[in-house]
Amino acid sequence: YNIAQVRDDVVKMVNGNSIGIDIEEEYSAGQNPPNSREDIYSAMIIYGLLSYSNGEVRVPNKELMIEFQKALKDDDFGYVAELVRNSGEVLNATLNKRGDTVASYLHNIHNSELPILKYNDENSLSCVVTLAYLSARNKYKVEREEKSGKGFVDFIFYPRRKNLPGIIIELKADKTPEEAIAQIKQKEYSEKLKKENVSAILAVGISYDTAAKEHQCIIEELCD
DSSP, X not given: OOHHHHHHHHHHHHTTOOEXXXXXXXXXXXXXXXXXXXXXXXXXXXXXXXXXXXXXXXXXXXXXXXXXXXXXXXXXXXXXXXXHHTHHHHHHHHHTTOHHHHHHHHHHHHTSSOGGGOOSSHHHHHHHHHHHTGGGGGTEEEEEEEEETTEEEEEEEEESSTTSOEEEEEEEESSOHHHHHHHHHHTTTTHHHHHTTOOOEEEEEEEEETTTTEEEEEEEEEOO
């Protein structure tokens, strides 16, 4: 089976996406080790690691999502593991409001050997952001497409420690990071963090120019 395809599928599922696959026969305990992509997912469904509905598999709950995120650090995932292990530096750059550094990391991830990261839309951009900030989940509860204020924000980071700021990330393809920051403010995306008594909040606007193939990032501290 194609290990690279399974690896790419896992990255997509960690980002919250479903994977389309046709499973005609259930894998059962006692069979030979799975030798196809379909067998692998069928076995994972049987053991409760994935859910299957309408021809799609996905990670069924947040607890298992955390385990999949940990698995991405394994050397068997090749370059993905290296990206994940370096993701702590992206969080540090964000906390220090070094937007250019964050943009540089995103650029490097985008130019990696992973086909799924060759993107031209905001959904694919979110896969890169998920990988870039994967280690942040040790310090934050990360929610994607969360309802807050007057709309749905791309990412909200709820701090697990009181000394950390909340983080709001808005993504834009073929627009500017300034527009992303403006949307965060105009749609009051900080409301849910404020309800959690998070006083310090960072707004992160990330954009990708599909023609120039360049990332930009601006980070601002939101004021009350």
